[in-house]
Amino acid sequence: MNTVKDFITGEVQTGTGVVPVVSTTWSRRDRLETLKVRWSVGRMKYRILPGLYAVGTPDRSSRVFVTANFKLTFDHLRRALAGLDAWILVLDTKGINVWCAAGKGTFSTKEVVRRIRIHHLDKVVDHRKIILPQLSATGVAAHEVKRMTGFTVIYGPVKASDIKDFLESGLKATDDMRRVTFPLVERLKLIPVDIFYGKYYMLLVPVAFLLLSGFKPGGYSTDLVLNPGWKSIVNLYAGYLTGCVLAPALLPWLPFRRFSWKGLTTGWFVAILLAFAGMLGTSATEMISWFLMIGALSSFMAMNFTGSSTFTSLSGVKKEMKTALPVQITMASLGLAGWILTRFIVL
């Protein structure tokens, strides 16, 4: 396991042993790593060793915060605890963030109970309360943790940055702290991951289009490969990126509830711009083909963003896909067929 531990600044002695103290500020390296994770570079390296950690100089009456061993999650928590004396119990969630780990079953009742026992939490603190992030509730049953360990689970706010207010108000989260919202910044943060969804295809498909661009009625011309071949690359990327950048960014302002429709809207909007810029070719068949392909691509990528969104239900996405996926495939196939046809026949 690749672990990072240069955020450890010292240690404290407890009734059961030595516990590392962690810094509550981010180093340059922490910031850099955060960026890298967002852009999915070297993805699995950012886990920290599960166990008990300390911030400040906690004692037997200090609060206990439970979290996942995904480094970004841990980083946000320790930064939010600046100036406090507290314990952090890091679970082994296989390096996955709270929400996903809870959904996947690694941030679970079982793991919480196991960690409380391994690290003898009952001997470290006198009280019997642990604070969990609210989003872990999908994987943890508070009443069962209580029954098995005697510790009462208190669900803290969704965002670590609200923790201080939460503590000051006597462990009460306001309604706002309990809501998962999905503002522009949050949506933008998730976009990089989606951009890499198509990785290899988004390299191979354009190459195929370039090669096909060389065909002309009655022959093959290598001149055509680059010009107008480059235009097909621009069109493909335009469709792809409108779906995974523009549609998520504009999400709440786009008409329609279905993500596939939202994506089709942005896709066709961009296609109209491209048509005016002379990027979609000259014949009607070629233009229509591009509208079909760009629309399908953008629609599909926007639909993919349901995975990142914080309000789409499984039942809803299933319902949407049932109609959207066949339409997208049909559109893309027709568009592709039409475009290839215009390579060989004057229409």
Next chain:
Amino acid sequence: MNRFVYLPGVVTLELDTEKCNGCRMCTIVCPHAVFEIADRKAVIRNRDLCMECGACAKNCPEGAITVKSGVGCAAGIINGILQNTEPSCDCSTGGSCC
């Protein structure tokens, strides 16, 4: 109007008011304020906001809530179809979900 509402009328959330003891746990864990307490019983205030995360059902000590939970994620559903399993996503990217 809440602009973050997905498709209406599809959610699998059910509440058995008979079993409810009014402990409020569901109102605490729900990230979308689906429940509220009225007359010491939970009521579903806005079902269409539910994202089927399952937190309420998991934390209801009386087992009064049922929901078929899962991640509403197109890529996950496609994974599921291809591998002939339940929808599952590759959450290992960490930064986001699925």
